[in-house]
Amino acid sequence: MALWFPYLPADRLRQQEPNRIAQRPKRQSSAPPDAAPESPVVFVAKQKNALRLAAVDAAAQRQGLAPGMALADARVRVPGLIAVEADTAADRHWLGLLARSCTRFSPHVVPHPPDAIAIDIAGCEHLFGGEAGLTEALAEHVEQRGMTARIACAATAEAALALARHARLPVVEEGKAIRTLPVTALGLDDEATLGLVRAGLKSIGAVATRPRAALAARFGIEAVRALERLLGEEHRPGTPLRHQAPLRFERRFAEPVAHERAVAVAFAELLAEGAQVLEERGLGGRRFRLTLDRSDGAKRRLVIETGAPTRDAALVLRLFDERIASLADPLDPGFGYDRLLLHIPLAEPLVATQPALDGAEKADGRLAELIDRLSTRLGPGAIRRLVPNDSHIPEQAQLALPAIHALAPVRWPAPRSGEPPLRPLFLFDPPQPVEVIAEVPDGPPHRFRWKRNLHEVRLYEGPERIATEWWHLPPAPLPPA
Incomplete structure (x- = not known):
């Protein structure tokens, strides 16, 4: 069974960035209120030193636009179209996500870039009531994800x-x-x-x-x-x-275990088993979840996170000890636990690091461990780290993010020697009044009065005009036709 997505770039963009192509032309006065036509969307790529259409959406196709047409010719035909730069990598990634979501219907799913998926349904179609039932289930599945698809089945x-691409x-x-x-x-x-x-x-x-x-x-x-x-x-x-087994490790007990030492030993064995599997896959865990099932059916879940990928079982065990110590409601084994489940839902690639030549431990590792311990004990938002933000508005030029989510400290741009800072070092909230005297309006200040003190200006730089970021404003309405 094959699924062909004729408008995959447009459907992807509508799901990921709906505001980017949400602009629509105004209705004609004679059109009914619910008949607002959609603005055609085309995706443009540079081919042989010319901008040509790489993909179009359904509205553009209905108006005669097709891939391969020059952008200038397309604008002449449809003046109100929306042109977006084609992103092949994003389309391929989106197709991979769609293919992975189709594994619920068959374990043998093959993506065919740039816009199709093939599914081997041998031995699976009877689970959905035959080919017709499977086709209906697939159509509903892709429709829920906002995709337009043509589905066909063959040998x-x-x-x-x-057949999906060319047949009726x-x-x-x-x-x-x-x-x-x-x-x-x-x-x-x-x-x-x-x-x-x-x-x-x-x-x-x-x-x-x-x-x-x-x-x-x-x-x-x-x-x-x-x-x-x-x-x-x-x-x-x-x-x-490829399907990899989830990182889930379980210990079941023949009899409920209530002794703290026995539970700790079983949990340490689970961590060692998880660390071995992570090492085989070249991964490090970022989030660890421990579920303790009591014999009376009650469940208790403990979750910890780390700032960097790790497979150090001793470090993870210390973080769980910190988490248990910070609980307002202590763990109560009751009549004992009959199952321990360790799940690692978030794992990232972990590469080898070069230690120092003298064998000393780097300070970055100790700082990351300290941040993990404090964030586990006090909460993820209690410890924050300032990171630079690409904005010309002074109060938005930095962000305070949870330190455990910022993988590494970002190096701030160093000021040049002998030059004054580009921005003020302090911002007052609320602002304080300053009386300025200048020779000409909007000119450099000669003197100013702040907190009843008069200051003479010897050197000045600027001014810097700070305004609203115009690219974040909503689009202006189109003029009436």
């Missing part, structure tokens, strides 16, 4: 993809529908496709009537292989998404 992945759905007879597809369904390069059309072979059925040896001699062996895959004569297995 091979290539045939299903070709629903397909009644697979073999007949495949033979009526255009030669572009073969997926060959532009030169080979143009050669087939010039030879009078405009459909898959016309190509299938020709001897395979003659096709291979003139258009290459890839053309023959693509034809055989469409006709179901050759099967090429795809590379499905």
Whole structure:
């Protein structure tokens, strides 16, 4: 079964940045109130020193715009279109997320960039009531994610993809529908496709009537292989998404355990097991969750976070001790625990670090451990770190973020020697009145009075005009047509 997303870039942008393309032209006076047309959205990429359309949405396609058209020609046809720079990496990542979400229907899911997914449904379709039920479930699944998709089913992945892209759905007879597809369904390069059309072979059925040896001699062996895959004569297995087992480690007891020492030993074994698995995967945990199940059915969950990825079992154990010590309601084993569950929901790559030549421990590691301990004991928002922010408004030029979420201290730009600071060192809240005397309006001050004291100005720099960031303002309404 294949899913083709004809408007994937536009659907992705509407989900991730709805305000970016939410602008719509004003309605005509004669149109009904609920008939506001959408602004066409096109995605632009530079091709051969010219801006051309790389993708369009449904509204742009209805108005005659298509990929490959020059942006200038598209603006002449549709003056009110919205042009957005194409982001191939974001589209590929979005397709990967969609493919991973489809693993609930089958474990064998293969993304086909830039805009399609193939799913091997052998042995899975009966769980959803057959192919029709699975198709309906997939359509509802992608619709809930705001995506427009065409779904088709065939004997091979290539045939299903070709039917989804080029056939009129629903397909009644697979073999007949495949033979009526255009030669572009073969997926060959532009030169080979143009050669087939010039030879009078405009459909898959016309190509299938020709001897395979003659096709291979003139258009290459890839053309023959693509034809055989469409006709179901050759099967090429795809590379499905890799599925890694979740980082969950469990200890069950035959009899409920209430002794603190026995629970601590079992938890230390879980941490050691988790550290070994993290090392095998090259990861380090950032969030650890411990669930204690009592024999009477009550559950208690403890969560800790670290500022940097780690697989140090001793460090994680100390952080859990800090968390337990800071509980307002102490842990009560009751009649004992019958299960311990350690889950690591957040893990990141952990690379090896070079220690100091003298064997001394770096200060950064001790500082990170201190931040983890204080944040665990006092709360994530109690310890904060100032980081620079890209804003020309002075009060927004820095942010106070939780130190445990800022992985590493950001180095602030060092001022040049002999130069005054670009911004004031202190800001007063509320502002304090200053009386300024200048020769000309908006000119440099000669003297000013602050807190009843008169100050003479010897040197000055500026002025710097600080205004609202215009790129964050809502778009101005369009003039009436």
